[in-house]
Amino acid sequence: MEENWVDEVSWADPQIRRDYEAALGRVILAHNALDYYLGLVLEVELARRGLDAIEALQPKPFERRLRLLQQLAVGSDDPYVRNLRYEDAARLNTDRNKLAHGYFEQNPFDGDYLILAQGQRHDYPLARLEEIRAALDAHAEAFREAYLVAHFDPLPPLSEA
Numbered sequence: 001m002e003e004n005w006v007d008e009v010s011w012a013d014p015q016i017r018r019d020y021e022a023a024l025g026r027v028i029l030a031h032n033a034l035d036y037y038l039g040l041v042l043e044v045e046l047a048r049r050g051l052d053a054i055e056a057l058q059p060k061p062f063e064r065r066l067r068l069l070q071q072l073a074v075g076s077d078d079p080y081v082r083n084l085r086y087e088d089a090a091r092l093n094t095d096r097n098k099l100a101h102g103y104f105e106q107n108p109f110d111g112d113y114l115i116l117a118q119g120q121r122h123d124y125p126l127a128r129l130e131e132i133r134a135a136l137d138a139h140a141e142a143f144r145e146a147y148l149v150a151h152f153d154p155l156p157p158l159s160e161a
Helices: 015-048 062-074 086-101 126-151
Strands: 103-106 113-117 120-122
Touching: 015 062, 015 086, 015 103, 015 113, 015 126, 062 086, 086 113, 086 126
Parallel strands: none
Antiparallel strands: 103 113, 113 120
């Protein structure tokens, strides 16, 4: 018997998933920048104390390296390192982990989606992903500034002509 039927069901636009994938990629790249500068600042702080940076920087989760730097920052003479927003960076890392390791579950009919991670459902609309990316970018820039200030000698004052 020949089945001749017309699918009149409206399906979600596949662009929804593509937009999510693009936003997720931007979040991951922004987190990678923060992770990179975290490592550089941590290396400088360890070197200032004469500690072996090689041992401390062996591949460790972001969160452990962030906590180590936060502990070192308490006794740091560098205001840039002391004033980094460690708790915010830790929260952003938690969001990144949920996104990077979560499963994108989309309703095939209306396009709504959730992220399933660690047995829980999380709501991450595109606007929130963009907020997370922007916050990660800002934190990466703050860590980058802390590294540059610590790594390079200050410039002499410009002579007045």
